[in-house]
Amino acid sequence: MYNYPYHNVSQMHVFPTPNYPMIQSTYPQGIPSFHPNYHWYSYPTYRQYPDVDPxxxxxxxxxxxxxxxxxxxxxxxxxxxxxxxxxxxxxxxxxxxxxxxxxxxxxxxxxxxxxxxxxxxxxxxxxxxxxxxxxxxxxxxxxxxx
Incomplete structure (x- = not known):
């Protein structure tokens, strides 16, 4: 297991991406988004569904x-x-x-x-x-x- 040195909350970096309003990560910018410990936070989306006819x-x-x-x-x-x-x-x-x-x-x-x-x-x-x-x-x- 790889131990990354930035585990302190004060070292958390926050930066925007095109698909999600905000990504919060304990890793500095430059670490790819597919890293297994990469944290994604997204906001709930609400959809209007049509009425169903059974x-x-x-x-x-x-x-x-x-x-x-x-x-x-x-x-x-x-x-x-x-x-x-x-x-x-x-x-x-x-x-x-x-x-x-x-x-x-x-x-x-x-x-x-x-x-x-x-x-x-x-x-x-x-x-x-x-x-x-x-x-x-x-x-x-x-x-x-x-």
């Missing part, structure tokens, strides 16, 4: 609950029916994307789902809109081979 945020949360419910329906079906899981895996292995989508939609969900798969698993992305705005997306990734 309407879209609230509606997005409501839509996300629906997506989570639909994802839960699909996951329950896969978990409870090995036959259904086997059909989804077989269709994916044969690259029948439309059949995979049909099987997932056959669970009774109302959300739009985009699926993608690879040799290791499947990704299901549930999407929803509020009006014309894409508000939320829930992606579920399941592994079927390690």
């Amino acid at each position: 309407t879209l945020f609230n509606e997005s949360a409501i839509e996300m609950q629906k997506l989570m419910n639909d994802a839960s329906i699909v996951l329950k079906r896969i978990a409870e029916s090995k036959d259904f899981a086997k059909k989804v895996m077989s269709a994916a292995q044969e690259s029948h994307l439309q059949e995979v989508d049909r099987l997932i939609q056959s669970t009774g969900i109302k959300s739009k789902v985009e699926t993608s798969f690879n040799p290791d698993g499947i990704n299901m992305t549930f999407k929803s809109k509020v009006g014309q705005t894409d508000c939320c997306k829930l992606t579920v990734a399941l592994l079927w081979r390690g």
Whole structure:
């Protein structure tokens, strides 16, 4: 640790900089501002923030609950029916994307789902809109081979 000889308050130097109204340092002028013991004192700034409107945020949360419910329906079906899981895996292995989508939609969900798969698993992305705005997306990734 480097001991700097100017530790007495009477030796403190004060000088202005362009970005801050005042810098107080126990070091003489000429020591770079990135020195680890360099002390910065700034004055608080106050900003005016616009009023917030939580309407879209609230509606997005409501839509996300629906997506989570639909994802839960699909996951329950896969978990409870090995036959259904086997059909989804077989269709994916044969690259029948439309059949995979049909099987997932056959669970009774109302959300739009985009699926993608690879040799290791499947990704299901549930999407929803509020009006014309894409508000939320829930992606579920399941592994079927390690």
